[in-house]
Amino acid sequence: MTVRLPPPARLSVPDLLGLATVGIRARPARTVLAALGIAIGIAALIAVLGIPASNQAAVRAGLAALGPNLLTVTPGQNLVTGERAQLPAESVPMIQRIEPVQSASAIGYTAARVRRTNLVPEGETNGLAVAAARLDLPAVLRSTMRAGVFLDRVTEQYPAVVLGARASELLGIEPHPGEPAPPVWINDRWYVTVGVLDRLPLAPEIDNSVLVGWPAAQRYLGFDGRPQAIFVRVDDEAVDDVRAVLGRTANPQRPEEVLVSRPSDALAAQRLVEQAYSSLFLGLGAVALLVGGIGVANTMIISVLERRREIGLRRALGASRGHVASQFLAESVLLTGIGGALGILLGAAVTAGYAVVERWPAVLPPTALLGGLAVAVGTGVLAGVYPAVRAARLAPTEALSTN
Incomplete structure (x- = not known):
């Protein structure tokens, strides 16, 4: 007689978040370092967009006062x-x-x-x-x-x-x-x-x-x-x-x-030059974010290697490959999300501080804030795909036999 096992239950969002926080809470030092790399990249992007926006607001206010x-x-x-x-x-x-x-x-x-x-x-x-x-x-x-x-x-x-x-x-x-x-x-x-x-x-x-x-x-x-x-x-x-x-x-x-x-024509030309420099610094911020993403991917791969027995035990107890992949992917996204939130706060603080020193109005474009968080989450998805797939491919017997 053939016994049919029931299909694996779907993980709810609260359960998935709970699983994702396990690895993050278990290794706080590694989590902080990985999130810090993302935070620096996002902060650089926010500052590169926010500081020129504040400068442009000051120039526009100056032109409005002085007149073109x-x-x-x-x-x-x-x-x-x-x-x-x-x-x-x-x-x-x-x-x-x-x-x-x-x-x-x-x-x-x-x-x-x-x-x-x-x-x-x-x-x-x-x-x-x-x-x-x-x-x-x-x-x-x-x-x-x-x-x-x-x-x-x-x-x-x-x-x-x-x-x-x-x-x-x-x-x-x-x-x-x-x-x-x-x-x-x-x-x-x-x-x-x-x-x-x-x-x-x-x-x-x-x-x-x-x-x-x-x-x-x-x-x-x-x-x-x-x-x-x-x-x-x-x-x-x-x-x-x-x-x-x-x-x-x-x-x-x-x-x-x-x-x-x-004179306002000269200021307009100056703005074009400053925008070129802003593009350069935006590229540097993207490089910093790429380095942070690689750091997160490396952290997740190491986490998979260290938790092979945990993965094998979960598979033996009925967890599907999708469950395992979702857990590690959610962990990666949560890690970069924490870094992204810290980066937004840091970038906003840098922009506001620089604007205060230069006596400019502090301007934080909403697109930069939302975009920064979206980029952080996207980086988490990209950085977590390979470790998640690697964890999902581990056979229960192979994982449990690992010393």
């Missing part, structure tokens, strides 16, 4: 002599006559040298420029003050300066509320520091400059009154039209020697 309707006019080269050309002293008033132009201001560079004190050698200027500035410059650039105030009708007449953001850092001057800022030494006299500007993404030349009033620069620094950079704010819908006529307006006699640019 800013144009700059600078002198080019003299086509005959090859030397740097000059803009006429009346360039700014002529540009202001263009109807769609909202406002225009300028700076003009001097040959003066700035130092922290008169005891610093003359050659150590940190590459900072001393520039004459008009009073309406902050309004045109929509700049804000980190400390102090900008020049006014009184201070523009005397030895007083406003420092760009980077100039303040290089000179080691960081004003504190309620305390006067240290003066700086320019050429042969002290200049009072009345304020420090915040960074200007659309006008980085201002960040690296020490600004002096237009009349004071002419009186004390031999400034000739010719602008070297004119900033023009125009109506949004007329940017291209104004850009086309700025050269002829600024220098009617030699329009070919005038350069007109749109």
Whole structure:
């Protein structure tokens, strides 16, 4: 008489998870190391996606505040002599006559040298420029003050300066509320520091400059009154039209020697470069994740070899190959899932910390968080397939006879 055994019962999800945690709980040190490899890879992916997203949010906020309707006019080269050309002293008033132009201001560079004190050698200027500035410059650039105030009708007449953001850092001057800022030494006299500007993404030349009033620069620094950079704010819908006529307006006699640019275009190009670097780091994160996945696969293979008798006993008691394969596959997925969760937390913490240091809004794209967890689980499936198949193929007699 033939006796038919009942088909093996299906493993429920709670039972499968319970079995999957057996190997993880039995070897905590190995579990931590394997999960750590996955966590580092996922954290790298989250940070690589989150940090550029935070930077882009900061750039977008900066552009929204400063406006993409800013144009700059600078002198080019003299086509005959090859030397740097000059803009006429009346360039700014002529540009202001263009109807769609909202406002225009300028700076003009001097040959003066700035130092922290008169005891610093003359050659150590940190590459900072001393520039004459008009009073309406902050309004045109929509700049804000980190400390102090900008020049006014009184201070523009005397030895007083406003420092760009980077100039303040290089000179080691960081004003504190309620305390006067240290003066700086320019050429042969002290200049009072009345304020420090915040960074200007659309006008980085201002960040690296020490600004002096237009009349004071002419009186004390031999400034000739010719602008070297004119900033023009125009109506949004007329940017291209104004850009086309700025050269002829600024220098009617030699329009070919005038350069007109749109700073937001340079920022857009910079974003493309940063995206290329982001792709590179994303690849490095993927490599780290691959290494972590190989570590998990290796851990699972070792686990199969160490638990051959357990596998043989379960098969002898009626567990099917599918049961055994499901157990080890679930263990692999659970292991990478733990690593993925830790990696998401670590990547989010790194992104938030970096954003706080850089004073950016912290942005964590939901696709990056969900994608990170999905990648971790997918890695667990791929890393666990071979060990699971190998465990399922073990014959009960072979497994039980293993020493």
